[in-house]
Amino acid sequence: xxxxxxxxxxxxxxxxxxxxxxxxxxxxxxxxxxxxxxxxxxxxxxxxxxxxxxxxxxxxxxxxxxxxxxxxxxxxxxxxxxxxxxxxxxxxxxxxxxxxxxxxxxxxxxxxxxxxxxxxxxxxxxxxxxxxxxxxxxxxxxxxxxxxxxxxxxxxxxxxxxxxxxxxxxxxxxxxxxxxxxxxxxxxxxxxxxxxxxxxxxxxxxxxxxxxxxxxxxxxxxxxxxxxxxxxxxxxxxxxxxxxxxxxxxxxxxxxxxxxxxxxxxxxxxxxxxxxxxxxxxxxxxxxxxxxxxxxxxxxxxxxxxxxxxxxxxxxxxxxxxxxxxxxxxxxxxxxxxxxxxxxxxxxxxxxxxxxxxxxxxxxxxxxxxxxxxxxxxxxxxxxxxxxxxxxxxxxxxxxxxxxxx
Amino acid sequence: xxxxxxxxxxxxxxxxxxxxxxxxxxxxxxxxxxxxxxxxxxxxxxxxxxxxxxxxxxxxxxxxxxxxxxxxxxxxxxxxxxxxxxxxxxxxxxxxxxxxxxxxxxxxxxxxxxxxxxxxxxxxxxxxxxxxxxxxxxxxxxxxxxxxxxxxxxxxxxxxxxxxxxxxxxxxxxxxxxxxxxxxxxxxxxxxxxxxxxxxxxxxxxxxxxxxxxxxxxxxxxxxxxxxxxxxxxxxxxxxxxxxxxxxxxxxxxxxxxxxxxxxxxxxxxxxxxxxxxxxxxxxxxxxxxxxxxxxxxxxxxxxxxxxxxxxxxxxxxxxxxxxxxxxxxxxxxxxxxxxxxxxxxxxxxxxxxxxxxxxxxxxxxxxxxxxxxxxxxxxxxxxxxxxxxxxxxxxx
Numbered sequence: 001x002x003x004x005x006x007x008x009x010x011x012x013x014x015x016x017x018x019x020x021x022x023x024x025x026x027x028x029x030x031x032x033x034x035x036x037x038x039x040x041x042x043x044x045x046x047x048x049x050x051x052x053x054x055x056x057x058x059x060x061x062x063x064x065x066x067x068x069x070x071x072x073x074x075x076x077x078x079x080x081x082x083x084x085x086x087x088x089x090x091x092x093x094x095x096x097x098x099x100x101x102x103x104x105x106x107x108x109x110x111x112x113x114x115x116x117x118x119x120x121x122x123x124x125x126x127x128x129x130x131x132x133x134x135x136x137x138x139x140x141x142x143x144x145x146x147x148x149x150x151x152x153x154x155x156x157x158x159x160x161x162x163x164x165x166x167x168x169x170x171x172x173x174x175x176x177x178x179x180x181x182x183x184x185x186x187x188x189x190x191x192x193x194x195x196x197x198x199x200x201x202x203x204x205x206x207x208x209x210x211x212x213x214x215x216x217x218x219x220x221x222x223x224x225x226x227x228x229x230x231x232x233x234x235x236x237x238x239x240x241x242x243x244x245x246x247x248x249x250x251x252x253x254x255x256x257x258x259x260x261x262x263x264x265x266x267x268x269x270x271x272x273x274x275x276x277x278x279x280x281x282x283x284x285x286x287x288x289x290x291x292x293x294x295x296x297x298x299x300x301x302x303x304x305x306x307x308x309x310x311x312x313x314x315x316x317x318x319x320x321x322x323x324x325x326x327x328x329x330x331x332x333x334x335x336x337x338x339x340x341x342x343x344x345x346x347x348x349x350x351x352x353x354x355x356x357x358x359x360x361x362x363x364x365x366x367x368x369x370x371x372x373x374x375x376x377x378x379x380x381x382x383x384x385x386x387x388x389x390x391x392x393x394x395x396x397x398x399x400x401x402x403x404x405x406x
Numbered sequence: 407x408x409x410x411x412x413x414x415x416x417x418x419x420x421x422x423x424x425x426x427x428x429x430x431x432x433x434x435x436x437x438x439x440x441x442x443x444x445x446x447x448x449x450x451x452x453x454x455x456x457x458x459x460x461x462x463x464x465x466x467x468x469x470x471x472x473x474x475x476x477x478x479x480x481x482x483x484x485x486x487x488x489x490x491x492x493x494x495x496x497x498x499x500x501x502x503x504x505x506x507x508x509x510x511x512x513x514x515x516x517x518x519x520x521x522x523x524x525x526x527x528x529x530x531x532x533x534x535x536x537x538x539x540x541x542x543x544x545x546x547x548x549x550x551x552x553x554x555x556x557x558x559x560x561x562x563x564x565x566x567x568x569x570x571x572x573x574x575x576x577x578x579x580x581x582x583x584x585x586x587x588x589x590x591x592x593x594x595x596x597x598x599x600x601x602x603x604x605x606x607x608x609x610x611x612x613x614x615x616x617x618x619x620x621x622x623x624x625x626x627x628x629x630x631x632x633x634x635x636x637x638x639x640x641x642x643x644x645x646x647x648x649x650x651x652x653x654x655x656x657x658x659x660x661x662x663x664x665x666x667x668x669x670x671x672x673x674x675x676x677x678x679x680x681x682x683x684x685x686x687x688x689x690x691x692x693x694x695x696x697x698x699x700x701x702x703x704x705x706x707x708x709x710x711x712x713x714x715x716x717x718x719x720x721x722x723x724x725x726x727x728x729x730x731x732x733x734x735x736x737x738x739x740x741x742x743x744x745x746x747x748x749x750x751x752x753x754x755x756x757x758x759x760x761x762x763x764x765x766x767x768x769x770x771x772x773x774x775x776x777x778x779x780x781x782x783x784x785x786x787x788x789x790x791x792x793x794x795x796x797x798x799x800x801x802x803x
Binding site: 336 | 408409421429433448452453454456462463464466467468531532533535536537538541542543544546547548549550551552553554555556557558559560564565566567568569570571572573576577580581582583584585587588589590591592594595598599600601602603604605607608609611612613614615616617618619620621622623624626627628629630631632633634635637641642643645651652653655657658661714717718719720721722723724725726727728729730733734735737738740741743752753754755758759760761762763764
C-alpha cells in the first residue's frame with residue numbers, strides 16, 4: 001500500500017459483499033471507495049444479477065451498471081447452498097469486519113449462515129441486512145424491489161400530473177441507492193461503536209423505509225391535520241411560488257424556485273418587470289400562493305418567449321435560483337461537472353478501453369476516495385483470496401472448482 | 407449510544423446538511439443548532455404552521471434531537487463566541503453559499519486553528535469549487551441540474567417533480583453523514599480533521615445507475631419513461647377497478663411467469679409468447695395492455711392478494727393516509743408519536759436505519775429558538791451570567 005492507500009479511513013477493513021443488484025452492494029461500493037477491501041461473493045453460475053442489469057458491454061457481456069457500481073471489488077465465486085461453500089463462507093466471515101447481504105429473510109439461516117451463527121464465529125462482525133420490507137413485520141417475506149418500495153414508501157403516489165397516472169420518480173433504482181446510503185451510515189456507526197466496545201451488530205434496512213424517511217412534513221401533516229398530499233405535476237406550490245418547471249422557446253425546460261420574497265424580487269427583475277414584486281402585486285409569498293396559477297402563467301409566458309440559454313443567463317444575472325433540466329448529454333457538456341470531476345474515465349482491465357462513470361461522492365479534503373478498478377470479471381480473484389486469506393492449496397482449490405463449490 | 411460524546415454544531419438552514427446532524431443526533435451525538443437570534447433557521451417557517459409561532463411541522467420533525475443556541479455571526483463578537491464553541495466541538499455542519507463563512511471570518515484555516523481535529527461538512531447547491539459555486543441552489547434546482555427531473559414524467563410531455571421537493575437535500579445529507587463518519591474515523595487515528603464538500607446536484611447525479619457510462623460509450627440519452635422503465639416489462643404503475651394504483655415489477659422471466667399465473671393465463675409466459683424479457687421489451691405496449699386490463703378488472707385488494715399468493719413483486723401506491731393504516735409500518739414502528747413542547751403529540755417518521763445493539767432514538771422534536779443558549783454559554787463556555795445578559799441585550803446572542 002502506498003501512503004495514500006494506507007491513509008484512507010477504511011484501510012484495513014474487510015467487507016464481504018454477498019448481496020445482489022444495487023442496494024446493499026452500493027454500501028460496499030462506498031466503503032470500498034474509502035479504502036475497505038471488498039470481496040464480492042458471487043454464485044459460480046452467472047454471479048450477481050447486476051452483471052445483467054442494463055446495457056451489456058464488450059467485457060464478457062457484463063453491463064455498464066456492473067462495471068460502474070462494482071468498482072474496487074474483488075470477485076470470489078462461492079456456492080453458499082453447498083455445505084462446503086457455507087463452510088468457506090464462515091471462514092471468510094471470521095476474517096472480515098463487515099458483511100452485506102440482501103437475501104430474503106430466513107435464506108441465510110436456512111444455509112446455516114444466520115446472524116446467530118456468524119456472530120458466534122466473529123463477535124466483532126457487522127452485518128448489513130437489506131430487504132424490501134425489513135427483517136420483521138407482517139410483510140417481511142414479500143419480494144421487494146425499489147419500484148415496489150417507492151410505491152409502498154409513498155413517493156410514487158406523489159410523482160405525476162394531478163389525478164394522472166403516477167410516474168417513476170425519475171429513476172427506478174432510487175430507493176436502492178438511498179438504502180445503500182442508509183446502510184453505509186449504519187455500518188459506519190456500528191464500526192464506531194465497535195472501536196469502543198469490541199462488539200459487532202446487525203443493521204436491519206428496508207427499501208421502503210429509506211424512501212419513506214425522506215418525506216419532509218408528509219407524516220406530521222397527516223397526523224395533525226389529516227392532510228393527504230397529492231401529485232403536484234411540474235409545480236409544487238404548497239409553500240412557494242413559483243417553484244416548478246417551465247418550457248423555453250427552444251422546447252427545453254428550466255427549473256425555477258423562489259422560496260422567499262427576496263428570491264421572487266430577483267426573478268421579477270430578471271423578467272424585466274420589477275413591479276411584480278411590489279407589495280401591491282405579488283411581492284408576498286402568501287399572495288403568490290393564492291394566485292399560483294396566475295404567477296405560473298406569467299413565468300411560463302416569459303420563459304416561452306426566450307431560449308433556455310437566455311432565460312438562464314437572465315436568472316443568473318440577478319441570482320435567481322434556476323437551472324436547466326439537464327439530460328445526460330447536457331451533463332457531459334457542462335463546465336461545473338468538468339470542474340468538479342464528477343465524470344471520470346476508468347480503464348477496463350488495463351485494455352486501454354475506458355468507460356466514463358460517476359466519480360466518488362462525497363469529496364473529503366484529507367482522505368479523498370478513489371476508483372482503483374471497475375467491476376471485476378466473475379471469479380477473477382477467487383484463487384488469490386482463497387490462497388492469501390484462507391491459506392488453501394492449489395489442489396484444494398482445484399477440487400472445489402471441479403465440484404462447482406467455487 | 408455509539409456517538410455519545412460527539413458534539414455537533416449545525417449552523418445550516420433548512421435540510422441539506424442539517425439532516426446529517428439529525429442522523430448523528432439520533433445515534434447519540436449532542437447537536438447544537440446555532441441560529442440567528444432574530445427568527446432563527448428559516449425552516450421554522452417552512453411548511454405547515456403549528457400552534458407554536460417558532461415551529462412548523464417540518465421544523466418539529468427534522469430539527470429533532472437538537473438544542474438551540476442563538477448567535478449572530480454577522481457581528482464580530484458573535485464570531486468570537488462561535489469559535490469558542492467550535493473549539494469544544496467535533497463536527498461543524500454548514501450550508502451557506504460558498505464564500506459566506508469566509509466573509510464572516512470563519513474560513514477553514516481559521517476554524518482549523520481553533521480546532522485542528524474539526525470535521526466540517528459543507529453542503530451547497532454546486533459544491534465549494536467550480537464555475538457555478540456561487541449560484542444559489544436548492545433541491546429543486548439540483549434535481550434539474552443533476553439530471554433527475556428530466557427523467558420524471560411521460561415521454562415528450564412536461565417533466566414533473568420527482569416525487570417530493572426536498573429529496574436532494576436528504577440525499578446530500580446522507581452522503582454528508584457518511585463523509586462525517588469516515589472523517590471521524592480518520593481523526594481518531596491521526597488527530598486531524600478535514601472538510602467534506604458536497605454539491606446537492608452531485609448527490610442526485612451519483613444515484614443514476616448507468617446513465618453516464620451509457621452516454622459515454624453509446625451516446626444513449628435516457629428520456630422520460632412515464633410509469634415504466636427501460637429495463638423490464640411489465641414494470642410500472644397500474645390502475646385498479648376501485649381507482650387506486652399498484653406497482654408491479656417483473657424484473658426477471660421467473661417473475662413474469664408468476665404474474666401470468668396470478669392472472670390465470672400461464673400460457674403468456676411460454677417461450678413462444680412473452681416468456682423472454684427481450685420479447686416482452688419488444689412487445690412492451692401489448693404486455694402492458696394485458697396487465698392494464700387485468701389490473702383494471704379487479705380491486706386493489708384483489709390484485710394484491712392474487713399477486714402475493716404467487717410471489718409477484720407488487721405494492722400499493724400508498725398515499726400518506728394508506729401508510730397510517732398499514733400494519734407493516736405499525737409493526738416496524740415507522741411512525742413515532744413524540745411530544746413537542748407547546749404543541750402536544752406529533753407523529754413523525756422514526757429513525758432509519760435500525761441497529762440491533764445500539765438503536766437510535768428521538769429525544770425531542772425541533773426546539774424553541776434559543777432554548778439552550780444560556781446553558782451552553784454558562785456551562786460549556788463558562789461565560790458569566792452578567793456577560794450573557796450583556797450579549798443578549800446587544801442581540802449578539
